[in-house]
Amino acid sequence: MPRRHPETSTVEHLVIVGNGMAGHRLVEALLARPERPARITVIGAETAPAYNRILLSPLLAGEMQREALTLRSAEWYAEQDIELILGERVEAIDRDARTLTTDAGRTLDYDRLVLATGSNPARPPVPGLELPGVHVFRDLHDADALARAAAQGGSAVVIGGGLLGLEAAEGLRKRGQGKRGMQVSLLQRDDRLMNRQLDLTAARLLESELRGRGLDIHTDAQLESLEAGSDGRVCAARLADGTRLAADCVVVAIGIVPNTALARAAELDTQRGVIVDEWLTTSDPAIHALGECCEHRGNLYGLVEPIWRQVEVLADCLCGKPSTGYVEAPTATKLKVSGVALYAFGPTEPEPDHEVLSYRDPQQGDYRRLLLRGGRLEGAVLYGDTASGPWYFEQALAGVDLTACRTALLLGAADAQVLLDDALNESPQRPAKEAA
Structure with a gap:
């Protein structure tokens, strides 16, 4: 898509399609700017106002109440003079007339339109995936359905050993604790859990911890099919090696796919996601896309950090404020499983010119591995502490030369920062007034 500057005219009526975390964050950002659009309408397909999807895992585990997830009540939108339409799905966009139509027959005009339609769960091409008892884990409805399944006990199989799969499996295990109990098996097709974020050592530590809690973990597992019982519901998962796992409940958590259906129907440019430029503008200058549904320079989004940066850029754009546009930046990963602390960024495997620093304390369950190139930190995996x-992430983003504190890097931030500060104070290139 050719680079172009966005329109800077005043936006009279802004319509945001999607009341998820990205759409809601945009609303909050606009309200913080005096140049906000004169009229804002938000349409959400779910019947509940925006909520924090990140907290679905502790909700499933029974560690949090439903009310704690709500970001803002419906009354709050009204107080901010924002029209909130819930329980309606946008079915069509007329780009020439700048109108849209919902499945309830409602027609709305817009000056600017933002698509924050999120994503759909990815589904593997496996026979039996359509059987009753097979679930995904993306919204409140899914969390409620899984909580009910866990309360019935029996066996569950979770497909996917990434962030979402681990959170779903542990949530089911914790929710299923009790008189009935639920045995949870986790399938990961790679040789390790969280293979996109963790090196082998950290992944093995994580696997050991989760096995100790009672999860049945299968790595290098190729799912061949799901089987139905006499009642027509899923009853088992069969692997390529012949292993058969009982399954009263199956959860598919192998990733997400951008929800581009509405954009495609409107003939906007799409590939894997809705293609946007640096100002989150689609191939139609009056339409933007944001968050998990959009694609920028071939990149898709499933973490909040880059999406929050997109929100700031788009809010400035919609308010007519100058902006340099959205720029890709590294992100860090944390696991949201109670009692397990993980933090990782950068490459999972070292390259030939990487210097590798590592530390492991088996008794405390701590592990750290740092990847440096030319004295600058490019990747880190931390387990435990x-x-x-x-x-570490701040130093990596800033490209700080950490040679002066290399000997203390594995000891932690405080010790390393002391050596960095000492080196700065001794530097002959510091400003003369500081040298005095």
């Missing part, structure tokens, strides 16, 4: 993770 992750307190220094944000400091």
